[in-house]
Amino acid sequence: MLGYTAAEVMNKITPADISDPQEVVGRAKALSLELGTPITPGFEALVFKASRGIEDIYELTYIRKDGSRFPAVVSVTALRDAQNAIIGYLLIGTDNTARKQAEEALLKAGALQSAIFNSANFSSIATDAKGVIQIFNVGAERMLGYAAADVMNKITPADISDPQEVIARAEALSLELGTPITPGFEALVFKASRGIEDIYELTYFRKDGSRFPAVVSVTALRDAQDAIIGYLLIGTDNTARKLAEEALLKAGALQRAIFNSENFSSIATDAKGVIQIFNVGAERMLGYTATDVMNKITPADISDPQEVIARAEALSLELGTPITPGFEALVFKASRGIEDIYELTYIRKDGSRFPAVVSVTALRDAQNAIIGYLLIGTDNTARKLVEAEQKKLDQRLREANEELQRFTYIVGHDLRSPLVNIMGFTSELDAWRKQIFERLGALRAQVGGKQDGESDEALRRDFEEALSFIKSSVGKMDRLIGALLKLSREGQRQFQPQFIDMSQLLRSTMEALAYQAQAVNATISIGELPAITSDRLALEQVFSNLLDNAVKYLRADVAGSIEVRATETDGTITYEIRDNGRGIDAKDRERIFDLFRRSGIQDRPGDGIGLAHARTLVRRLGGSIDVESEPDRGTVFKVMLPKRWHLPESEMTA
Amino acid sequence: MTLPVVIAMVEDDEGHARLIEKNLRRAGVHNEIVPLADGASAMAFLFGPDGSGLVNKGRPLLVLLDLNLPDMSGIDILKRLKENEHLRVSPVVVLTTTDDKSEIQRCYDVGCNVYITKPVDYEKFANAIQQLGLFVYVIQVPEAI
Secondary structure (H helix, E strand, O other): OOOOOHHHHOOOOOHHHHEOHHHHHHHHHHHHHHHOOOOOOOHHHHHHHHHOOOOEEEEEEEEOOOOOEEEEEEEEEEEEOOOOOEEEEEEEEEEOHHHHHHHHHHHHHHHHHHHHHOOOOEEEEEEEOOOOEEEEOHHHHHHHOOOHHHHOOOOOHHHHEOHHHHHHHHHHHHHHHOOOOOOOHHHHHHHHHOOOOEEEEEEEEOOOOOEEEEEEEEEEEEOOOOOEEEEEEEEEEOHHHHHHHHHHHHHHHHHHHHHHOOOOEEEEEEOOOOEEEEOHHHHHHHOOOHHHHOOOOOHHHHEOHHHHHHHHHHHHHHHOOOOOOOHHHHHHHHHOOOOEEEEEEEEOOOOOEEEEEEEEEEEEOOOOOEEEEEEEEEEOHHHHHHHHHHHHHHHHHHHHHHHHHHHHHHHHHHHHHHHHHHHHHHHHHHHHHHHHHHHHHHHHHHHOOOOOHHHHHHHHHHHHHHHHHHHHHHHHHHHHHHHHHHHHHHHHOOOOEEEEOHHHHHHHHHHHOHHHHHHOOEEEEEOOOOOEEEEHHHHHHHHHHHHHHHHHOOOOOOOEEEEEEEEEEOOEEEEEEEEOOOOOOHHHOOHHHOOOOOOOOOOOOOOOOHHHHHHHHHHHOOOEEEEEEEOOOEEEEEEEEEOEOOOOHHHOOO | OOOOOEEEEEOOOHHHHHHHHHHHHHOOOOOOEEEEOOHHHHHHHHHOOOOOOHHHOOOEEEEEEOOEOOOOEHHHHHHHHHHOOOOOOOOEEEEEOOOOHHHHHHHHHHOOOEEEEOOOOHHHHHHHHHHHHHHHHHOOOOEOO
């Protein structure tokens, strides 16, 4: 107990030397008074009563070798020889610590426990040794929604606890204590039954099935023989603490980070707006030191006055109450408990300005009265610049696009004009050719010369061939120009989003192709397709083109089968047009979307415009088009479109 | 007695002018055809030196008008014609390569009487002009007021 070895103290010191000197002095004084005789503060004080034959048991603080102290109960006996002369003393001490603490605890707990037991804020549930509820106090009734009569002598606390948690607790305890513990009431009280102090978190179920987190403290109730006769489970509703903890966890770390960050200006004011805190970020961004502004100005004084006025007017209108242009305009929403984040131009100490995004929170005391405001601002310059740059780029892109459209249009027409001449005069030549050969024949006949019909005929065929090449080329060029003009016109057409029943749209497209499909022995099947909001004409053109291609490029040796299906994910619909046709060579899969480019054997009429057109339309509708194909097996075109398309801002007409 | 109709052909492309004339003649149109190769000479002929149009008063005129002229837009000539108190009664046949629907609509809005597209396909071209010739042959063209 005392930390000394026997050798260290024997024949060297007295018990007074290891006792609290103050207590020895105190004891000497008290005994002197009690017995009416002066007693020396020292060993005498410790044994005086025993020396007088008075039974003596007292409390005393011993001091250990290491200087630490402990309360002891000491019993002193005088040792006497045969002649009854005192030859020494025996001091038997016991460590009093545990009892001392128990007493203190009891003193406190007595009052506390009765308070707890009668409190509506604590659920006190007492059970018998098997766990059956015997007492269910008002707090338990209030928290759990059961009347005492509902549960007493009927169920155990495990029956109103989350079963998963009871199982988990049983498993954890089994592991911790190395002994199997049944998941049930035993799991709730096992530690207490072993005399281990036990406080844990647990989810209770209310009578109505709702749940709440509780902190439960368990005590074993024992009879005089220390046998367990039951348990007392005292629970407090942990909901508020849990919520607060979560909020603190979230807000605490974030707000501290924000408050200490140079990238956020944190300005706290009193209720009137006078700045009380001006963090490093605010100093850096605004160029003021905290002392320049603290207790001097409000955030409105460093904001663009025009914007403050405008904001006051807008809010007055919005909220239907007059708002002063000034600090009030900056915090009015926050003061009404409305979340408020807005853009504002701050003015630096040097007069320069920067756009900020400001978030405002009202600071409230425990009674929920507003004691101030916290304005957290971030510099919005970079975003503003990016936005402005983006606008410029959009504008330039739009202009370039319009110019391209006009260019295509003009070039288309100007190219067509000479074609009219080439075709016109070629046809005139053709007519004259006939006349020339007729006259040639007639002249030969007139001169009665030998007929040279064969070489005339050859010459006539050469003429015919040359003229027909010119004509077919002009015809081709005319078609290409026509296509260009059509594309340019389509590009200029204003799209109109509308709700479209796609199954119906595809069915009418299919009907328009019924003749061609029948001619090549092909079947087209349309699945259930999700409806879409998009431009109807554009989608008709896209899908009619894809279906037309599917019918056009089937294989001669197999019955054609074309399927249209769709899948929908995250606001995007993917329409698939799948055929078992001739397929597209890998090298051509990107090329086919280029204007005037085609793939495979050129045995079908076409100018290489359809897919280029389809891709342009789909892109304008905010989607994309892809192809998967296996030569001689088939092709799948996938058209991905937003489920709800709306006109981009750049295409809105004023 | 009525004066024969004069055809003012506003056409900057000489080849087109020749083809139009040929086909009109083939259709039996023997009326005088005044070729006007640009906007300025068309304006001078139609509206006269004072620009009033008085110069053509009492003359039955049929205007063949190309829209794509090097110095001005045919639509502007059409507008001026239809706004002119003397010439607004003269029929205007727009004859051009443009087949754009909105362009056609604009011409009719401004007051053109007939709009004909010049097809590249010569057979169709010849056919269109010859039918126009038949039309010229049969219509009554009022004299400019």
